[in-house]
Amino acid sequence: MKVSIVGITGYSGLELVKILHQHPHVDIASIYAVKEVGGRLSDRYPYLLGVCDLTIESFDSQAIMAQSDLVIFATPSGVAKELAKDFVAADFPVLDISGDHRLSANTYAKWYKKEPASQDNLNKFTYSVAEWTDIKGKKFIANPGCYATATELALIPLIKAGVIDLDTIIVDAKSGLTGAGKALSESSHFVNVHDNYVTYKLNHHQHIPEIVEELKLFDSSLQHIQFSTSLLPVNRGIMATCYVTLKSVLSSDEIAKIYHACYADKPFVRLQQDLPELHNVIGSNFCDIGFAYNPVTNVLTVISVIDNLVKGAAGQAVQNLNLMMGWDETAGFLMTPSYL
Amino acid sequence: MKVSIVGITGYSGLELVKILHQHPHVDIASIYAVKEVGGRLSDRYPYLLGVCDLTIESFDSQAIMAQSDLVIFATPSGVAKELAKDFVAADFPVLDISGDHRLSANTYAKWYKKEPASQDNLNKFTYSVAEWTDIKGKKFIANPGCYATATELALIPLIKAGVIDLDTIIVDAKSGLTGAGKALSESSHFVNVHDNYVTYKLNHHQHIPEIVEELKLFDSSLQHIQFSTSLLPVNRGIMATCYVTLKSVLSSDEIAKIYHACYADKPFVRLQQDLPELHNVIGSNFCDIGFAYNPVTNVLTVISVIDNLVKGAAGQAVQNLNLMMGWDETAGFLMTPSYL
Amino acid sequence: MKVSIVGITGYSGLELVKILHQHPHVDIASIYAVKEVGGRLSDRYPYLLGVCDLTIESFDSQAIMAQSDLVIFATPSGVAKELAKDFVAADFPVLDISGDHRLSANTYAKWYKKEPASQDNLNKFTYSVAEWTDIKGKKFIANPGCYATATELALIPLIKAGVIDLDTIIVDAKSGLTGAGKALSESSHFVNVHDNYVTYKLNHHQHIPEIVEELKLFDSSLQHIQFSTSLLPVNRGIMATCYVTLKSVLSSDEIAKIYHACYADKPFVRLQQDLPELHNVIGSNFCDIGFAYNPVTNVLTVISVIDNLVKGAAGQAVQNLNLMMGWDETAGFLMTPSYL
Amino acid sequence: MKVSIVGITGYSGLELVKILHQHPHVDIASIYAVKEVGGRLSDRYPYLLGVCDLTIESFDSQAIMAQSDLVIFATPSGVAKELAKDFVAADFPVLDISGDHRLSANTYAKWYKKEPASQDNLNKFTYSVAEWTDIKGKKFIANPGCYATATELALIPLIKAGVIDLDTIIVDAKSGLTGAGKALSESSHFVNVHDNYVTYKLNHHQHIPEIVEELKLFDSSLQHIQFSTSLLPVNRGIMATCYVTLKSVLSSDEIAKIYHACYADKPFVRLQQDLPELHNVIGSNFCDIGFAYNPVTNVLTVISVIDNLVKGAAGQAVQNLNLMMGWDETAGFLMTPSYL
Numbered sequence A, B, C, D: 001m002k003v004s005i006v007g008i009t010g011y012s013g014l015e016l017v018k019i020l021h022q023h024p025h026v027d028i029a030s031i032y033a034v035k036e037v038g039g040r041l042s043d044r045y046p047y048l049l050g051v052c053d054l055t056i057e058s059f060d061s062q063a064i065m066a067q068s069d070l071v072i073f074a075t076p077s078g079v080a081k082e083l084a085k086d087f088v089a090a091d092f093p094v095l096d097i098s099g100d101h102r103l104s105a106n107t108y109a110k111w112y113k114k115e116p117a118s119q120d121n122l123n124k125f126t127y128s129v130a131e132w133t134d135i136k137g138k139k140f141i142a143n144p145g146c147y148a149t150a151t152e153l154a155l156i157p158l159i160k161a162g163v164i165d166l167d168t169i170i171v172d173a174k175s176g177l178t179g180a181g182k183a184l185s186e187s188s189h190f191v192n193v194h195d196n197y198v199t200y201k202l203n204h205h206q207h208i209p210e211i212v213e214e215l216k217l218f219d220s221s222l223q224h225i226q227f228s229t230s231l232l233p234v235n236r237g238i239m240a241t242c243y244v245t246l247k248s249v250l251s252s253d254e255i256a257k258i259y260h261a262c263y264a265d266k267p268f269v270r271l272q273q274d275l276p277e278l279h280n281v282i283g284s285n286f287c288d289i290g291f292a293y294n295p296v297t298n299v300l301t302v303i304s305v306i307d308n309l310v311k312g313a314a315g316q317a318v319q320n321l322n323l324m325m326g327w328d329e330t331a332g333f334l335m336t337p338s339y340l
Helices: A011-021 A061-067 A085-089 A105-112 A119-124 A146-161 A208-216 A252-263 A310-325 B011-021 B061-067 B085-089 B105-112 B119-124 B146-161 B207-216 B252-263 B310-325 C011-021 C061-067 C085-089 C105-112 C119-124 C146-161 C208-216 C252-263 C310-325 D011-021 D061-067 D085-089 D105-112 D119-124 D146-161 D207-216 D252-263 D310-325
Strands: A002-006 A027-033 A056-058 A070-073 A094-096 A140-142 A170-175 A198-200 A226-231 A238-245 A269-271 A287-294 A299-306 B002-006 B027-033 B056-058 B070-073 B094-096 B140-142 B170-175 B198-200 B226-231 B238-245 B269-271 B287-294 B299-306 C002-006 C027-033 C056-058 C070-073 C094-096 C140-142 C170-175 C198-200 C226-231 C238-245 C269-271 C287-294 C299-306 D002-006 D027-033 D056-058 D070-073 D094-096 D140-142 D170-175 D198-200 D226-231 D238-245 D269-271 D287-294 D299-306
Touching: A002 A011, A002 A061, A011 A027, A011 A310, A027 A061, A061 A085, A070 A310, A085 A119, A094 A310, A105 A119, A105 A208, A146 A170, A146 A208, A146 A226, A146 A238, A146 A252, A146 A287, A146 A299, A146 A310, A170 B238, A226 B238, A226 B299, A238 B170, A238 B226, A252 A269, A252 A287, A299 A310, A299 B226, B002 B011, B002 B061, B011 B027, B011 B310, B027 B061, B061 B085, B070 B310, B085 B119, B094 B310, B105 B119, B105 B207, B146 B170, B146 B207, B146 B226, B146 B238, B146 B252, B146 B287, B146 B299, B146 B310, B207 B226, B252 B269, B252 B287, B299 B310, C002 C011, C002 C061, C011 C027, C011 C310, C027 C061, C061 C085, C070 C310, C085 C119, C094 C310, C105 C119, C105 C208, C146 C170, C146 C208, C146 C226, C146 C238, C146 C252, C146 C287, C146 C299, C146 C310, C170 D238, C226 D238, C226 D299, C238 D170, C238 D226, C252 C269, C252 C287, C299 C310, C299 D226, D002 D011, D002 D061, D011 D027, D011 D310, D027 D061, D061 D085, D070 D310, D085 D119, D094 D310, D105 D119, D105 D207, D146 D170, D146 D207, D146 D226, D146 D238, D146 D252, D146 D287, D146 D299, D146 D310, D207 D226, D252 D269, D252 D287, D299 D310
Parallel strands: A002 A027, A002 A070, A027 A056, A070 A094, A094 A140, A170 A226, A269 A287, B002 B027, B002 B070, B027 B056, B070 B094, B094 B140, B170 B226, B269 B287, C002 C027, C002 C070, C027 C056, C070 C094, C094 C140, C170 C226, C269 C287, D002 D027, D002 D070, D027 D056, D070 D094, D094 D140, D170 D226, D269 D287
Antiparallel strands: A170 A238, A198 A226, A238 A299, A287 A299, B170 B238, B198 B226, B238 B299, B287 B299, C170 C238, C198 C226, C238 C299, C287 C299, D170 D238, D198 D226, D238 D299, D287 D299
16 A cells, blocks of 8 residues: 655654654655655655655645545644545545644634634544544544543543443543644744743643543543643653542542553553553554552542554554554564663 | 751752852861761762862761761761760750651651651650741751652641642642652662652652641641652652642632742742742752643642752751841842752 | 573563564573573563563573574673683574673683683684674673673774874773672662763773784784773763874775775674764664864864664674674674664 | 943854943943844743843944944954954054954965955954963954964964974864854754754865964964864854874873963863863863873873853953953953753
8 A cells, every 4th residue: 555644744744754664564655744855755854864765845736636546644733634635535545643633613613712624524534542543444644632632542431431420530541742742932942942931821731522422432421631731841742640539439449451452452452550641652553551540539640651653643644554454563563662 | 057968968958058158157167977987078979079078977976076066967867866876865956857847746656657756855855847947946847758858748738728628639740759768779760760759658658747747737637639649750859739629710810929928028938920940949948930821720839949958858957047036037148050 | 502691680581582483593592690580571670561471490501402503691790700610611503792701711811800601612702893803603702791782893993904003092981880780789779870981990991902803913012092981870881982192194084985995895883974873773783983074183083972772782792793603693683773 | 341242142242242331440331233133032031031131232333433432343354354344544542353353364265265464454463362462452353263362372372382293283173053153054953953063164174274374473384274163052162183194203291381381371261181172271260271181192191171251252342351451351251061
């Protein structure tokens, strides 16, 4: 199978190169960028010398449809909603890693402060947290956000089991800098990040509505979540620390059973005995989950960790691609985290 | 005034050297360690060459009382409760930075899993969050813990004002590695901390009881708090992210007024317009506080940041010393954070 | 082919698990440790859950020879020289990542300050920088040191070409902390490494003699090198900055030709146009080399970078294994650096 | 004494605020910026709330001369050469931290690729490494560069003593990111710096000519130095690792005597027994120097470390101010490094 990647020089695009380079069923046919057009990818990113020496081309939807079987958008928000139109019109498969096809038009406009894609086009896309969505044979996939992935995988089993008070959900999420993308800004300058810890977009993060939408699929009475995001001085990694109040006391075994029932046959979600840390998953497509219950406060703390560029972006995209095509879900994945 | 420091080679002891070196009213008379006895302090810590070349002596309570006017304990927990006995018996002033004299005997035994000081001695000590305790003329001071300082300064104004639902307090606190002390362990090895984020002692951190005790002074109906602690890959700094539910809606101005009423005349606590980050306070004795209210969830998020070695340990100790002696509260302090 | 690994819980042992997990011709038959014996590897290292759940066994040379076709030692120096004896006596293949079989007995004793292996056993081992040594069919391989690998790959082409003044070689080498191993010490405590840069073992590093020995193979008149090693506050990565004086002026093209002549057909060594940085190679088995000539001083600066745990240890070991067996040199390797 | 600062929002400008805030003889009269004009300094830099709440003004040379006794330029290169003209014309004291008044017009044009100040104006400025220049009563001071300061303090004593072969000097210098200034660029983006180590401007760094000029004052036969600069993933700190060949063998005591003869009475330069590390000096105006001689290669390695923002910029500027005015050289300085 041949795929084209649009937005190759972003962090997710570069991560796709790595995963697809070792994928048994996929070849990268052509690569596209908006600003960094021209020259070989490995001229601009010397770490890829001999790995991917394709030329970065200027976007051309007809050329892509002529050369490839599917296009992946790894672009910043606001780009795919325009560039994907030709493909949707031609019924050509699209996998969008950006946020452009995850929400309804109104919700997108409210949270992204941008003009949305048409509601018609949005209706054609399926939002797919890979462990919870059946997408075999689907043509248009909206890949979830990084914070959303970590949060949804942690909370869905509890909501599905009906064991928590839905009004009490508080998520304190933290991410490494790659989650904020490559744009140059004061907030991504090394000296402002290093030795620092900064909470941002409090109560306003654009992943909030997609989390709420997804969780509502499992209990429509859920109204909202309290959600904060902060920047860790690391390159990769997200931890979502979720605080929920139990409706009634549960033992650790009972809680573990709830998670095992959901994930025992899912190769990329692991329930850990100890609280998971970022090192567990960096460089891999795993989502690790752990928990601790406090009988004094009746609060259950659930912690999930992912690599935001893998399970939180390019990795889940390839996992979704595997599922669309009916391949082995783990095809193309190096299963061992880099650890250090 | 002359002071002696016991536990000079710990992070808090070394930080005391820095602050007292520039204090207009205090000289360090003698310094003591348990393991690293002998030789000049600057032989072991070359950054102090020419700054503090005193010899590290073996602990001797009689010598200290002969040479000094006050002794500061900057020792790990379990040490001061023994070594302070002679001074208490002699009614000689003691400032204990460790956790040994903060809790009742029973509570200490439960949370520290160690034999407590005698309840008689414990009764003589005053636990002093410097902004909230009148200690002028007192002789025995228990300096608060680092997490406790950040949390109490953030929450006391709200509890005192009676505006929050006391059952809903959730604190997600994070600290740099100096908070864990100098002991060598897997969890302090560079490669296990760098590029990582680890939650530890969840529901079991020994600062929980001192926070609950202090908060109860402002509303005795408070029963417990949900409190988590994690390690940031930085040397210094604590952020306490506090989530509380308001009893009734308050405007940002009304919330700001609650804090200003408490801290407007306190030189080391600053209410910031934006959410504070670690860089605000590192290298200084400031505690910076900021907040944001979410009308959707009715949750108020309050964030406080301190340098754990300064306001969270040695700095607050000197502030408490200033207050004991009736001096200017800011004597000895460099007021500008190092920022970067 | 089945291999056993001794020293599985060290950084090199754990890295071997990752590489061999994806190797098409190799299975890990059994794993051994000295201190951390018992339990599954993934109990102690949760990131390996589902990846390697083998039990950590106590060392037993007979069991290894019964189960496996080759043993890899990933032990600290001083261990393999003892434990390898049985295998050498039985003519059973050994790949030693440690420094125990790289030097003559006298040189080892002088630089490692330890009792050496017998000279008889040492004579059976071949020191193999994979790009420069023909080991097909050999049974006993000494894998080079990490600093040595980076330095030798940078300097051999120039020495072989006879273009530099051999008296002028100065190497300023820097490494991340994993190069120093897992031992707990003041120098590996997070707060002493973070925000710091420390030069250590100046003029005394134990990799100096193996570098000099290897370089002498290409010009026996070389007597010594000036070599310094420092710790970078990162987990992985070595940069060797080599300063040499040219015998006569060479153009950049002429210098590039010297390197291309040596490495054009070597899959893991890349000559880069720009000076290489650590990100080029982290997570991969590449050694990237770049250079700049200064006509004012007649000094050529050559910079080489490797991932110390991959090309500098476990990766080169697997590359050597591939070469011993006559397999494709790149078998088992993920070719794309992790980059970020 | 009243001073005005131009370029207040750069790292050196902000560091000046910190030092001058505690200076017994100096008040900051007014502050200026080019881009970030308007509003209080503490609105843009909340860590300064209550410390420096002055308004950032638009540059006005007449206003400065009316309000102040001296102006300090903490601007990027290319600014002070224009803005300082009025002050020079009026014989009003100027302290320039930037590189604009350090070199002759021709040399500046060659290395900075910018139009130089007039040679007439340049002739009025004195380049002052504080330990080596008599500037009492002088009006126009060019403060040295950060790399230059570390390198010159390390090498001058050896050159003055005539003990090294001047053709052999190789300096491998490393700096934290604040040395590169606040400008946003790919090379200052967090993810490109973190976990990386990058050599830049090899053979082209603009501090090379000022180092050569200064060293020539002590031996005019010196022609050049080999000088490299790299970026460490830290905020602050420079280490200059200097390799020199001795003319004849010297004992460690003899080398130490050479340094003591130069620096025994200099409060900010310390000869350390062990090789100095960044932690020795961060947050202070110290330059620490250490060395090791290798009899095998006859190479002496001298290592000097400074905080690039203090001794390498704002700190040395205040030290120079103290010397200009005939005050105690240490006035205004916190003498204890922050260490961690």
